[in-house]
Amino acid sequence: MKSSSPLKWFATREGLYFVALAVLLVVLLPLALDPFRLNMVGKYLTYAFVAIGLVMCWGKAGILSLGQGVFFGLGGYCMAMFLKLEASTPEATAIQSTPGIPDFMDWNQLTELPWFWEPFHSFSFTLLAVIGVPVLLAFVIGFAMFTRRVGGVYFAIITQAIAAILTILIIGQQGYTGGVNGITDLQTLNGWDIRTDEARTILYFVCVGMLFLCLFVARLVQNRKLGRILVAMNAQENRVRFSGYDVAAFKIFVFCLAAAFAGVGGAMFTLIVGFMSPSFIGIVASIEMVIFCALGGRLSILGAVYGALLVNAAKSGFSESFPELWPFAMGALFIGVVLAFPNGLAGLYQTYVMPLEDKIFKRNKGAQLEAKPAEKAAEPKPTAEKTPDYDPMIDSYSPEKS
């Protein structure tokens, strides 16, 4: 996979999968959908950030976090705080008893901006915080847990409790956080109105761009030695430890990486949807994020994107036409994915579509492959001689782990 030239990489099978996703997101969907639907796709994509993080952290390294909503929410809140301060100019809030602070603070008798809001006047600080705050929290949690070798189920439950705590805190401290209503009525980003159709379309493309950035970072990690250590850790943690690797450090790293992705997703969510509220942080939201990843294929970063898109599109579609049936469908999806195809769509693709592809691939080696279906994608299964450092068999789901 270490292609000598980046251009050549696009002609490899993995490169083509990325191209196919790019064509779908950048060309096909914007052409086919009106701004309203496109905005909804943009919202779904913000969840894909979380799903990619979960692939790295759960799929590869075996750390299941049920609190990804926390990081998503923190990223989103950081962005929302910046936008809210921008919307709360002294002129716009002249009717308040303390002009210049967000409206909900005024209603809660705050007479000055709390100290932790102050830095969010700065856009560059905000961008830093969007990634920094989730990563910092992830580091603290990860450091405390992984150095004591807490893992698996325990980790899942503790992250879930953290999601619960944060939700109660945000709702209860409404003077500082906007409470259950969240931070609403966000209007401009550095003077640019984010509520117009053009702005929404641009934000959609920004979101797609950020998504690809995250995908490339994830790909970089998984194709390096680092990624292979993560996978090895998942399969045989002790052997990795006895080989002299600091398992905890790798776990902390990948957990922070996932938190960073989630934070970026949350910030994009705030921009695209126009507000942030505690309902995206809680337990239910966090577990739903896991299913996006599980459906797409817990080992495939591209699958995660398709998983997030498909589950959310199905949710909108189903709940519009058969609201009663949606929870049944969602429940069945969870059970079905786990029982019948634990590697998700990517796994199905690998089993059923790839052999067909192989034939075409061999016949037209080097030729164009535009005809390839863009609907499903999966991890590349590079031919062995090309990439000795990447063995797809390591990645296939191994039930033997303790």
Added chain:
Amino acid sequence: MDTTDQAANGRSFGKGLGLKKSLMTLAASVMLATSAQAAVPATAEVNTTGLAVTDDTVTVGILHSITGTMAISEIGSVQAEKLAIDQINASGGVLGRQIEFVQEDGASDWPTFAEKSRKLLRQDNVAAIFGAWTSASRKAVLPVIEQYNGMLYYPTFYEGLEQSPNVVYTGQEATQQILASIDWAAETKGAKSFYLLGSDYIWPRTSNKIARKHIEDKLGLKVSGEEYYPLGHTQFNSVINKIKLRKPDVIFASVVGGSNVAFYKQMKAAGIDFTDEKPLLLTISVTEDEIRGIGGENVDGIYASMKYFQSLDNPNNKEFVAAFKEAYGDDMVIGDVTQAAYLGPWLWKAAVEKAGSFDIDKIREEFAGIEFTKAPEGYVRIHENHHLWSKTRIGQAQPDGQYKVVYETEELMEPDPFPEGYQ
């Protein structure tokens, strides 16, 4: 096209004063509607902003959660709004046009509310939106409604602190619900001390803030405790002990949702009989709807402060309750919010007809002073701050799950979403 031209011929329908007065009785308005059929004003005249108005229909939007956790609360509002629309259509519609509605599901999810309101305004070009229930959903749709200059009719009693030119608030804001009831408890029941208790979110906290200011600053009485529990909390033994220790005269409760069941059951089990009124329990959150889940025997004797109870004894309400039960079944109960939702379409109709146009900007000019004399709660009038003048009533819960009205303010309470001295 022909009918439009005919109707447009020189008729100045704009003021529609005759129509409004004849709303006094449904029958009369049906008669008028038939006569008004010939006098339908031209579409081009009543709709200059591209709303979904044709020669014989006008489209409005209904936006509530019919799935998810809020569905249980919002269903009554949907029913009431549909009932009002049906009745208006039966009586000839609005400006001679039958109301059609597009219903969207907010799915108890605030971004969905925002998306659907955008769809209603952008794709369906609805002339009005009846909907939203929780404060969070209203806050989510508000920027959208303001951006596209729509008009939302919002039915729930809420915390105030808001006054959008694009919203009509048909429920009570906090001061209307609270001030009169605390005065009542102090004067009629001689209450000296109050214990404020609520679920932990914006509405109870704001309400209790207003209540505390009123109790301490205006009446010079005592607040012996103020306490919040997370939404969905089910263990209230500690607060019950505190109440027993501090012996307040009144428990002022704004607990919502599933917590209510636990709270009232545990109060009762702890030996507090509300009919003794020691302490007296005054709630602003338990409507007849909620009592169905809590069980009438568990709330027997509590007092609620609302603007509407199903048991209100007036001809309008009898008609309304009968119509509601006929439409949706005899076992229906109607709470405060359901009635407020029913007002929405009627107030919109009155405003449209007074303005002689569906245009949002023209309607907005006419809101102040619009009245609805057929309101089940009696009589309401729109204040220039887009809230309603309405009476506040105190009801005492009966074991059968209904409230017996024990007190009603003499005058209409003035809505005051930004109350001076209470912030």
Added chain:
Amino acid sequence: MFDGYTSSELMSIFAMQGFAGLSLFSVFVLMALGLAIIFGQMGVINMAHGEFMILGAYTTYLTSGFFQSYLPSLFGGYFFVAMVLAFLICAALGAFVEWLMIRRLYHRPLDTLLATWGLSLIMQQAYRSIFGAREVGVDLPEWMMGAIQVTDLVELPINGLFVMIIALSIAVGVYFLMYRSGYGKKVRAVVQNRPMAEAVGINSAGIDRATFALGCGIAGVAGAAFTMIGSTGPSSGQAYIVDTFLVVVFGGAQSLIGTIVSAFGISQAQSTMEFFLSGSMAKVLTLLVVVGILMLRPEGLMALKVRR
């Protein structure tokens, strides 16, 4: 904050508050015991635990309706019938679920979490379709409603006492079943070393199914008991999940005694803090302390000394 109260008043309040803590304790024990068996002994994370409890609550609701209509004279005792029915129905469903999905997932504990979460969604929607979205009120017989007047101020709620007795009896029952019976020995054998247990002739699949069913049955009884103090609605079960898991994990997952100790600790901490702070803050602080301790001592309070 105690100014102006007589010492007898204070004494009574402390007694009452102690009782409040105890009844919270028994609620936690009831919630956690079923889970402690399923999670602690089998390693299965049953996210549908709350929904099994609500199934027990709905069973109680139906039973009370049945007694009211057909056997009004026996209404006073319907609750005992309801508890037995709740146990049987939940255990039967539990066995079915184990057969359908759990048995395929024993080697993938994190996946049981997802699958049972899916199950919980399905169960919730089923309740909504069958019983309606609204909470149902469960009528209680008169004798369960009131309170026992101990002194002027001290009143003990009868239903609270009743929940306590149920919790205690189930805890004792589970203890004997797990530590003093042949079945319990087999369960522990399978937990500790499955291949070895199978080698000595233990039917491990059967043991698994029975254990899962037992845990679900206890959840059902807990649900039945909770109709006395809480709400019964399609999504009420979700409210219990975080607390329940924390109690079990905090106690040290494989130790039933640990579960009881942790339930006691958490309930006392929470109810004491509730008395001095606002309810919301008490909840946040309790959770924070528990999570904090778990970070320092991840194996829980009473862990078996096992090298992992």
